[in-house]
Amino acid sequence: MNSIEKLTRIFTEFPGIGPRQARRFVYYLLTRAEGTLDDFAKNISELKKEISVCEDCKRFYEKRSGKESICNICLDHKRERGILMVVQRDIDLESIEKNGDFKGVYFVLGGTVPILEKNPENRIRIKELESRIKNDKEIKEIILGVNWNPESENTGIFVERFLRPITEAHKIKVSHLGKGLSMGSELEYTDPETLKNALKNRN
Amino acid sequence: MNSIEKLTRIFTEFPGIGPRQARRFVYYLLTRAEGTLDDFAKNISELKKEISVCEDCKRFYEKRSGKESICNICLDHKRERGILMVVQRDIDLESIEKNGDFKGVYFVLGGTVPILEKNPENRIRIKELESRIKNDKEIKEIILGVNWNPESENTGIFVERFLRPITEAHKIKVSHLGKGLSMGSELEYTDPETLKNALKNRN
Amino acid sequence: MNSIEKLTRIFTEFPGIGPRQARRFVYYLLTRAEGTLDDFAKNISELKKEISVCEDCKRFYEKRSGKESICNICLDHKRERGILMVVQRDIDLESIEKNGDFKGVYFVLGGTVPILEKNPENRIRIKELESRIKNDKEIKEIILGVNWNPESENTGIFVERFLRPITEAHKIKVSHLGKGLSMGSELEYTDPETLKNALKNRN
Amino acid sequence: MNSIEKLTRIFTEFPGIGPRQARRFVYYLLTRAEGTLDDFAKNISELKKEISVCEDCKRFYEKRSGKESICNICLDHKRERGILMVVQRDIDLESIEKNGDFKGVYFVLGGTVPILEKNPENRIRIKELESRIKNDKEIKEIILGVNWNPESENTGIFVERFLRPITEAHKIKVSHLGKGLSMGSELEYTDPETLKNALKNRN
Numbered sequence: 001m002n003s004i005e006k007l008t009r010i011f012t013e014f015p016g017i018g019p020r021q022a023r024r025f026v027y028y029l030l031t032r033a034e035g036t037l038d039d040f041a042k043n044i045s046e047l048k049k050e051i052s053v054c055e056d057c058k059r060f061y062e063k064r065s066g067k068e069s070i071c072n073i074c075l076d077h078k079r080e081r082g083i084l085m086v087v088q089r090d091i092d093l094e095s096i097e098k099n100g101d102f103k104g105v106y107f108v109l110g111g112t113v114p115i116l117e118k119n120p121e122n123r124i125r126i127k128e129l130e131s132r133i134k135n136d137k138e139i140k141e142i143i144l145g146v147n148w149n150p151e152s153e154n155t156g157i158f159v160e161r162f163l164r165p166i167t168e169a170h171k172i173k174v175s176h177l178g179k180g181l182s183m184g185s186e187l188e189y190t191d192p193e194t195l196k197n198a199l200k201n202r203n
Numbered sequence: 204m205n206s207i208e209k210l211t212r213i214f215t216e217f218p219g220i221g222p223r224q225a226r227r228f229v230y231y232l233l234t235r236a237e238g239t240l241d242d243f244a245k246n247i248s249e250l251k252k253e254i255s256v257c258e259d260c261k262r263f264y265e266k267r268s269g270k271e272s273i274c275n276i277c278l279d280h281k282r283e284r285g286i287l288m289v290v291q292r293d294i295d296l297e298s299i300e301k302n303g304d305f306k307g308v309y310f311v312l313g314g315t316v317p318i319l320e321k322n323p324e325n326r327i328r329i330k331e332l333e334s335r336i337k338n339d340k341e342i343k344e345i346i347l348g349v350n351w352n353p354e355s356e357n358t359g360i361f362v363e364r365f366l367r368p369i370t371e372a373h374k375i376k377v378s379h380l381g382k383g384l385s386m387g388s389e390l391e392y393t394d395p396e397t398l399k400n401a402l403k404n405r406n
Numbered sequence: 407m408n409s410i411e412k413l414t415r416i417f418t419e420f421p422g423i424g425p426r427q428a429r430r431f432v433y434y435l436l437t438r439a440e441g442t443l444d445d446f447a448k449n450i451s452e453l454k455k456e457i458s459v460c461e462d463c464k465r466f467y468e469k470r471s472g473k474e475s476i477c478n479i480c481l482d483h484k485r486e487r488g489i490l491m492v493v494q495r496d497i498d499l500e501s502i503e504k505n506g507d508f509k510g511v512y513f514v515l516g517g518t519v520p521i522l523e524k525n526p527e528n529r530i531r532i533k534e535l536e537s538r539i540k541n542d543k544e545i546k547e548i549i550l551g552v553n554w555n556p557e558s559e560n561t562g563i564f565v566e567r568f569l570r571p572i573t574e575a576h577k578i579k580v581s582h583l584g585k586g587l588s589m590g591s592e593l594e595y596t597d598p599e600t601l602k603n604a605l606k607n608r609n
Numbered sequence: 610m611n612s613i614e615k616l617t618r619i620f621t622e623f624p625g626i627g628p629r630q631a632r633r634f635v636y637y638l639l640t641r642a643e644g645t646l647d648d649f650a651k652n653i654s655e656l657k658k659e660i661s662v663c664e665d666c667k668r669f670y671e672k673r674s675g676k677e678s679i680c681n682i683c684l685d686h687k688r689e690r691g692i693l694m695v696v697q698r699d700i701d702l703e704s705i706e707k708n709g710d711f712k713g714v715y716f717v718l719g720g721t722v723p724i725l726e727k728n729p730e731n732r733i734r735i736k737e738l739e740s741r742i743k744n745d746k747e748i749k750e751i752i753l754g755v756n757w758n759p760e761s762e763n764t765g766i767f768v769e770r771f772l773r774p775i776t777e778a779h780k781i782k783v784s785h786l787g788k789g790l791s792m793g794s795e796l797e798y799t800d801p802e803t804l805k806n807a808l809k810n811r812n
Contacts, residue, residue, distance in 0.1 A: 002671035003659040007652050015633050020594075024624050026656070027699050030669050034657050043616050045650035047635070048643050050612040060639050062611035090636055092390040099395045101402055143405055147389040178404025180381030182388060182397045186350040187295040188426075192302045194385045199304055201381025201404055202346055205468035206456040210449050218430050223797075227421050229453070230496050233466050237454050244451035246413050250432070251440050253409040263436050265408035293433050391629075498796040505801045507808055549811055553795040584810025586787030588794060588803045592756040593701040598708045600791045605710055607787025607810055608752055 004030075056132065058108040058125055059090050073097070073105065080104045082140040086129065086159060088112055088152060092145060104143070107132060113155040120158050129159070133166055141173045148179065207233075259335065261311040261328055262293050276300070276308065283307045285343040289332065289362060291315055291355060295348060307346070310335060316358040323361050332362070336369055344376045351382065410436075462538065464514040464531055465496050479503070479511065486510045488546040492535065492565060494518055494558060498551060510549070513538060519561040526564050535565070539572055547579045554585065613639075665741065667717040667734055668699050682706070682714065689713045691749040695738065695768060697721055697761060701754065713752070716741060722764040729767050738768070742775055750782045757788065 001009075004026050011022035029037060052063045054071035061071035073079065083104030087093050093106050109124040117123060133139055144159060146152040160174055167174055179197035181190065190198070204212075207229050214225035232240060255266045257274035264274035276282065286307030290296050296309050312327040320326060336342055347362060349355040363377055370377055382400035384393065393401070407415075410432050417428035435443060458469045460477035467477035479485065489510030493499050499512050515530040523529060539545055548569070552562040566580055573580055585603035587596065596604070610618075613635050620631035638646060661672045663680035670680035682688065692713030696702050702715050718733040726732060742748055753768060755761040769783055776783055788806035790799065799807070 003656050041650040041654035047612050095390045099398045101399045148384045175405040177401040178383030180383040181351045182385040183394050187298045195302045196304045198380040202378040206453050244447035248447035250409050501796045505804045507805045554790045581811040583807040584789030586789040587757045588791040593704045597792050601708050602710045604786040608784040
């Protein structure tokens with residue numbers, strides 16, 4: 001297997017990339033200057049050296065001094081530390097962060113709990129979330145910021161139940177993202193479950 | 204212009220139908236038996252004779268005795284007459300009705316108010332809605348059951364403002380369908396406006 | 407079942423129309439004037455009275471005097487009567503006719519022969535095609551103007567074999583539409599079978 | 610700009626990749642082991658060291674001994690050296706090669722000539738192609754293996770005209786890939802230009 005094939009195979013494992021597009025990537029790289037490729041390679045091999053997992057929220061962040069272990073969001077004194085949004089993946093956190101409306105802090109579960117999973121504790125950082133809540137007396141509300149699909153809902157239910165002893169003991173409110181019409185929704189094409197929630201959550 | 208072309212032209216005005224599909228419809232009809240076409244024609248010419256507009260909710264309904272002027276939903280004593288859902292079109296009413304969760308009654312505006320429209324009163328049945336509310340002392344809540352897009356939102360705002368004198372006088376609550384995540388939503392792909400509402404409407 | 411439901415069901419049988427769009431059609435009709443619907447109905451019930459099947463090419467055409475039995479294409483003396491294009495459906499004939507490059511005459515098979523069909527003679531007008539050829543000494547070439555998909559190819563093969571005795575006896579050339587790159591084709595995305603033909607049919 | 614952003618920006622320049630998917634790629638990489646990333650980086654920086662441009666056909670190929678300058682296709686004695694297929698990009702060559710029906714040799718132009726381009730010689734390897742043909746007395750046919758879209762057709766026309774003196778002098782036949790129905794084509798949806806060619810190239 002030559003370099004073209006080896007790289008094609010690597011790109012094929014990228015999310016959403018099939019063999020054809022993977023091959024196009026390699027030809028694209030072949031038309032770049034050698035220096036550009038060296039830069040690219042350097043960025044890749046240094047990625048995990050420069051990026052760390054935040055001890056508090058578990059998201060990926062760029063190390064500044066190389067010594068600190070907490071990300072800039074968690075360190076930001078202007079954030080409302082009483083509201084903790086629990087999300088499945090870094091990309092969800094980014095989507096909310098880009099929006100700018102959420103002023104609280106986050107916790108990244110790092111995964112999803114499949115339906116009927118026997119060891120959900122191994123799938124997501126539920127123990128770390130529990131100890132985070134135990135150690136942080138400021139938290140007053142936990143928002144379950146999960147997607148709306150069966151596996152994500154299952155993840156939210158598992159998290160809510162697992163945390164119940166501590167959320168009840170600490171009198172922490174657990175809330176869920178609002179469900180209803182999304183931008184662009186037409187009633188004619190809205191599925192029954194969404195419509196039901198739009199009606200229930202009318203305001 | 205022959206019959207094929209005349210019918211093609213008629214079908215081209217159907218919602219969502221281009222000239223090519225219109226032509227396919229005509230060829231489809233040509234392959235049917237003559238009796239089938241006569242039946243079809245009869246159904247069309249009788250449609251408006253059998254279907255009437257309900258005096259109360261303005262939706263299309265099938266006349267039973269030929270004398271009554273109120274549809275079966277409006278006549279149904281089990282419906283909560285205190286909750287009035289205002290919708291843009293019959294098809295929206297049907298979508299909600301199929302869902303089965305809404306137990307109140309309806310009013311069909313019969314249109315949409317374009318942004319910057321000078322005579323919105325001519326676009327929708329706002330006067331009829333106003334007099335319906337004036338005459339119906341039971342109404343306690345009006346739900347603006349409009350789609351979520353700029354023109355529909357504009358329609359909802361116009362209706363709300365137009366009715367304000369009477370809703371305030373009668374102490375009628377005006378509510379809006381809940382906005383937030385729709386079934387299948389992933390935070391990564393959710394637009395900022397929907398995300399903002401999902402956060403605001405958390406529960 | 408009321409008129410709305412009856413018409414919805416009829417429209418659901420139209421090619422490419424699901425129950426939702428069928429329902430929209432009915433609501434669209436309900437918003438038309440009664441006179442418009444009567445016109446529409448009249449067009450439908452007269453469709454088959456005004457349109458006839460041409461005795462020569464079997465396509466649908468509009469009767470002029472009500473007496474003639476041959477369509478305007480077949481009557482046109484400027485067409486090359488020596489070249490006969492055999493197509494599956496009227497719509498294929500129209501597509502070619504709109505193009506304007508073909509100057510010969512047509513024959514509409516009126517269907518397709520499914521693979522493994524036991525009685526292909528019942529599926530298409532093969533007997534009528536055979537007798538057309540027998541009676542028309544002018545024909546020098548038959549173009550099999552079929553789509554390129556398995557069932558259509560099967561139809562073409564059946565027609566070719568069925569006609570072989572007569573085409574050989576009459577020394578009629580049987581040809582097939584050229585295969586190769588279609589407008590917009592990129593070699594990268596072209597399927598192997600098309601590529602193979604593009605190469606073989608290079609010119 | 611941190612490593613995540615730098616890499617995201619690099620991936621955004623990949624063909625067909627938007628900023629969102631680029632970001633997903635980076636998160637995907639962050640979840641890989643450090644060794645895997647080092648491997649990936651190594652493959653990238655070595656890509657251009659291991660891959661060379663063939664002196665004969667100009668395609669990218671893997672150097673074997675590090676000394677030879679001709680690719681395996683050009684060295685293969687079983688290929689028909691009399692037929693030269695001129696393609697725009699390496700990926701086109703691969704598509705044809707995967708097909709297996711073409712037994713001749715190739716020349717990769719490495720680009721496309723935009724319509725109204727003033728210096729087409731700078732856009733593609735036309736001088737190299739010319740000298741290849743001058744030096745190779747075996748060539749009897751040149752197939753212009755270009756895509757079917759306006760820029761690619763323009764490229765083919767430019768190549769054909771530029772080479773005319775030499776192809777006429779050497780009595781080299783210049784051919785074009787066949788045009789017509791592609792697999793899956795239905796006459797009803799086939800564009801006029803393709804239909805015209807399918808008719809002209811019937812066989």
